[in-house]
Amino acid sequence: MQITQASLTxxxxxxxxxxxxxxxxxxxxxxxxxxxxxxxxxxxxVAKVGDTVLGFICGPALVGDVIEDWMYEPGVKSASHPSSVMVLSLAVAPANRSQGIGSQLLTALSKVATNLGCRQLTLTCLVNRIPFYERNGYQNHGVATSTHANEVWYNMIKPL
Known part of the structure; x- marks a missing residue:
């Protein structure tokens, strides 16, 4: 498996x-x-084997501490001097779950964030995903202000 930058292909x-x-x-x-x-x-x-995408992770590098709903809108670009990578999505194909791919994507993005000079990665998740992120070094910072999809989201932050 290789982890590389995503492309339109x-x-x-x-x-x-x-x-x-x-x-x-x-x-x-x-x-x-x-x-x-x-x-x-x-x-x-993206995590790939050959041309097959097994999973992906994405989010802009911005100034701030937590995800806000506007970050999901079109046109958001990374900042020139970011403090955080804001993880908007992490997903693994159903056939490839429980193989550590999500954790490997989080680790790879942590390295990118460090190289960009960021001090943390931040994301929001549903309550059932909190243990997964805690196992990957994220700390629960409580309920987020997000109203996305009318769900209750939790702020998770990983210091770098």
């Missing part, structure tokens, strides 16, 4: 994995992923 597989991992209300659209690949390619990574 990976798009259809990325969208399929996103739809398999999130409800229709939670999932990013095809256009959102085109925008993300184009606007923050350095922090949009």
């Amino acid at each position: 990976d798009l259809e597989q990325i969208v399929a994995i996103e739809r398999a991992g999130f409800t229709p209300e939670e999932a990013g659209s095809r256009q959102a992923f085109i925008d993300r690949i184009n606007h923050f390619p350095e922090t949009f990574l």
Whole structure:
């Protein structure tokens, strides 16, 4: 398995994995992923075997501590002097779950974030995912202000 930057040739597989991992209300659209690949390619990574995408992680490098709903809007680009990588999505194909791929993607993005001069990675997740992120070094910072998909999200932060 290799972890590399995503490209538009990976798009259809990325969208399929996103739809398999999130409800229709939670999932990013095809256009959102085109925008993300184009606007923050350095922090949009895919795990692949050959041409097959097994999973991906993406989010802009910005100034701030927690994810806010506007970060999911079109046109968001990474900042020139970011403090955090804001993980908007981490998803692994159903057939490849429970193999450590999500953890490897988090580790790879941590290295990218460190190289960009960031002091942390931050994300929001549903309550059932908190243990996974805690095992990967993230700390629970309580309920997020996000109203995305009418869910209760939790702020998770990993200091670098």
